[in-house]
Amino acid sequence: MKLARTKLGSMKLSKGAITTAALGISSGLNFLSLIVWTHLLSPAEFGTYALVSATVLFLNAAIFEWLRLTASRLLYDPSAEHQLNPEIANALSTVCLGLILLLLPVALSLRAFQIHFLGVAPDWWPAMWLWLFSEMLFAISTVTARLRLLSWRFFAMMTLRSSLSLAVGAVLVWFFDMGALGVALGILGAQIGCAVLGNVTDAAWRGLRPFRARRADLQEIMRYGAPLIVSSGLGYGSAVADRYIVSSTLGQAAVGQYSVSVDLMQKTVIFLMLAVNLSAYPAIVRAFEKDGREAGEKILAENFIVYLMIGAPAAAILAALSPGVARLFVGPSFRDTVAMLLPYVAIAAILKALTTFHLSVALQLVKKTKLLIISPAVNLALLVPSGIVGVKLAGLTGMAIGIAISQIGSFALFYLVVSRHVRTPLLTRSSLFVVVLSLVLGAALVPLRGFSEPVACLGLLGAAGLVYCLVIWRGRDWIMRNSQSWNPA
Incomplete structure (x- = not known):
């Protein structure tokens, strides 16, 4: 019994160390990104990037953050095959896909009719829709990895996202003089790539059946998550x-x-x-x-x-x-x-x-x-x-x-x-x-x-x-x- 407890404690320490290492490396790369952008971008270019990223993250908070928080609380099921409740997972994927598809014509309309919204130029909105899509995918992927204590999967996604976004963004800014757009393309490309790769290689997500959600599961998600919609949006709204x-x-x-x-x-x-x-x-x-x-x-x-x-x-x-x-x-x-x-x-x-x-x-x-x-x-x-x-x-x-x-x-x-x-x-x-x-x-x-x-x-x-x-x-x-x-x- 004592040996079993020792092994269990060692396993938890190991998983915690892997998660900490992932966050440490990711944090270091994100910090390095800030240093790089303040040397490569002018204040006006950095201001454009800051305003666009703030708008994307605000929309993510108002539209999708409540789903991430709901997933953190409701998805975990120790008795399920992959420790995720499959019915709740189906319902969450249905809501996520439905919302992102509804936003696509909005983004295209803002671009087509040259509408300035939230201080952002119209030409930015298609790229911002992709950025928002990547934020949603990546967040759900990392949440489910943490809930199931899949530390190496979490490590790979976090470090790969940060390194790719910096590398691709730096190339686009330095060699192609793309300014704020280059930084944004580096981030959204890295997030989409990591999220898709993570979900394709995860047996739990390969078994998803979007749009086959049960009404009872959708109601449970809404009961828990509906109050979070306003609080998440207001929370990030107050932050930006x-x-x-x-x-x-x-x-x-x-x-x-x-x-x-x-x-x-x-x-x-x-x-x-x-x-x-x-x-x-x-x-x-x-x-x-x-x-x-x-x-x-x-x-x-x-x-x-x-x-x-x-x-x-x-x-x-x-x-x-x-x-x-x-x-x-x-x-x-x-x-x-x-x-x-x-x-x-x-x-x-x-x-x-x-x-x-x-x-x-x-x-x-x-x-x-x-x-x-x-x-x-x-x-x-x-x-x-x-x-x-x-x-x-x-x-x-x-x-x-x-x-x-x-x-x-x-x-x-x-x-x-x-x-x-x-x-x-x-x-x-x-x-x-x-x-x-x-x-x-x-x-x-x-x-x-x-x-x-x-x-x-x-x-x-x-x-x-x-x-x-x-x-x-x-x-x-x-x-x-x-x-x-x-x-x-």
Whole structure:
């Protein structure tokens, strides 16, 4: 029995290590992409790419993200042949294909009648439809791989997607001077290729029978997923509304300048937090389903501390050393703006990630999905006026301050709502320790922000990270023991 438990633990560690490696490599390649694009594209070209990609991801969130979340919660069936409920899978594929086919004539009409929509030029819409199709396919493929703990399949899809999109995009931009279109074609081509290859080689998906869904399964999907349609759309809408505000007031070149700061956080700190979410979510679902609510809430609380241990110090260090970080990672045309905006963007990004990866997940687990609309609705209601006023008063800095204010307000209100339905302690001895340690570390680095030469900045980043990791390593047992509740003793 002891040997069996040891083997099981080793197997789980191995699968977790593979997933972590996939996300680490993918994150590194995505971060490298940001560096490459800020050196190859002008601010106006990067602004076009940022606005187009934001629009695609917004449409994906509004139309397809609810299906990904529904698949994460309803597809897993340990008794099924491939650990996926075949009836639910058929129903999901029917809905996905139906929606993407309905969108095709819309995209072609926008192109044919030269209609500008969401600030995007008409000629972009056919390519954006393909991009949207690739996002949907790739997301469903990776979700099902994670649910079934097919770590090597997940590894192959994530790393191949990132490497191909960078390689193809760089060739199209560098040798064919295709600008933002080259970047977009590289991404959608890589996603379609990886998703099709993944599905063709997966026995579970080869057995799909689209458009043969049972009415009862479609109703179950809609009952769980319908509230997510509005919340997902609003959630991503609130995340990209700042780009549309900047575009309408300051132009696309300003969108390019502004978006680099947001993308820098997204492709570094937030992606690391996403890696924890992708690895932890299946375990939390299994705990709720197999071991009961108390066990699930325990893992939920522990994961919050892990999110905080990754996000808080990284955001504090990057914000404190923003001039050096900008000089180290982005092209000359973007450095001054990144150095100026990064501290404000860091605050908003961390709170947004904690809302998405922790508070929203808590409501999904107890199937209170109707309440998910609260956070993005409040955030959007705060962001639009604060962002517009901020841009008018202080340009891009005012926009960054506006998103920080709106995210603080929506996070606080949403936590009050979530805590009524799920035990999700945020103020614990562990969380307070991590936040204070991160702030102290950031404050200690602020006087050194003038050392912006690449070698000096790398040295400071490495030293700060080493000090933090040593402190956390020494106190790791105490931190996890105190992750459940506040105990002043």
